[in-house]
Amino acid sequence: MSSARQAAKVIAIEDFNRANELAKAAAKSGSYLYPIKGIFYLLNHRSLWKPMLSKLAPTTTLSIGVISFMFIFTYLPQLAVLVFLNGPLAALTTILLTLSESSTLINLLSRTFLLQDAQVDTFDGVLLAQNHTAIVSEGRQLKAGNFNDPIGKLGKLLKQPFEKFTPKALVRYVMYLPLNFIPIIGTVTFVLLTGRSRGNSVHSRYFQLKNWSHSQREEWLKENTAAYTAFGTVATLLELIPIVSIFFSFTNTVGAALWAADIEANHTAMTEMHFHKKGSAEGKAE
Template sequence: MAGSLDNAKNKAKEVAVEDFNKAKSLAHSAAKSGAYLYPIKGIFFFISHRTLWKPLLSKLVPTFSLSVGVIAFMFLFAYLPQLAVLVFVNGPLAAFTTILLTLSESSTLINIISRTFLLQDALVDTFDGVMVARNQSDVLSEGRQLKSGNFKDPMAKLGKLVKSPFEKFTPKAIIRYVMYLPLNFIPVVGTVIFVLLQGRSRGNSVHTRYFQLKKWSDSERGQWLKENTAPYAAFGTVATLLELIPFASIFFSFTNTVGAALWAADIENRNTTMTEMQNSASQEVKKSA
């Protein structure tokens, strides 16, 4: 009996050490990549380039109205019932954690509704405008017509879309969100884990447009995301935290899109393994043909 307990303890210790080392490795990779800085860079780039404001300004009134309506609805009908449950779990921290939970739920609803019905084209225009501003017209031409001539305004150079824009929210993303929601009932730590998990999911979608422009297959996208889990999770976590800020989530949706485009442009400029991987895949296709 004692031997079995010792074996179980040793196994548990091995698993804990293994998980800790994995987490440490991911954290190191995320820090080394600097991907977590791109949402912040996106804010400054967006603010300093007034021409990029056009898509946001065109959607400001309907999205702000949507945000106010959703947040008001959630705090009126969801805050108190959730507080009644969390007060038994979180004690004096219940009010704070319930606010975070309600804001998270509101943010998710706002993003689902706005990205599906209001912002999709505007976010694509913003991403593409940044790519033009960062001299990535060659990449962008794979998915969009570009007007000839020298334009000081990158948005004015954008023509008709050749490829359909970002993917809309999928039922899988909503199901995953609902599955992770109970984590918020764990004091503080649960909310942090919830944000990190949401951040990882968010990170996997930030370069959907870029992968589309690169003509990557689903398997190529999956391989790249798997090899770069930490950087994308870091970007997604910061982006998620920014979009949790009430009444500003739509603004940060645009700045996060700018940050994602800046990151994509840097990948192209540095000719990283992503570009090399695409070239290799293209060569294999040509050989097989």
């Protein structure tokens, strides 16, 4: 029994130290600030509103439909379960859980079927506004002129970007969903796990424009796990807000593009830039 306690203590200390290291790396990277930066940047750059406004009506309709469906068919069954776990707070926690589920489904469906092209235009438009024309030209044709309108400069796509919704994403979401039945700790864990998955996808377009292989992407993400988890967690929290989740979906895209622009210019505080610099050096050598 004593040896078991000692082993558990050692494991707990290792996990705590690992979590502490990741938290420090995330804080040092500053990645968690980019979703917030994306909000202010989009609000102050009207030329970037076009893709979002073009999708406002269909996504609003989708949001209303999903939320209505979830409350009609899932609220009461989940309430029956949460009554035993949360007691008098069950009504409130069930509402929050249903809204969380609804927002996640809205994001999955809208990003897959409605928003992909618009978010790609937004991402590329921000890179153009940040004077990264060369990298954007790797993935699409660019029109002459329109220097004050980055969206107006965007031409035909040469590469189909971003990762679409996959069955794996749905399976992962369903696996994590029961965590929400655990008060507070379960919801926090759900957000962190979802945030890590979300973070790993925010720079899919950037990696594509850089012409990185799958192994290069995986190595970069592994080296910067804390930074991408921090970004993904903040982005997830914003996108869980019902109705306005579409707005935050675009501001998160803007934030991801601003982060990519800073990485490209080596203006970030990320501590593990070795792979990026190595890749850049190899590219110049070629």
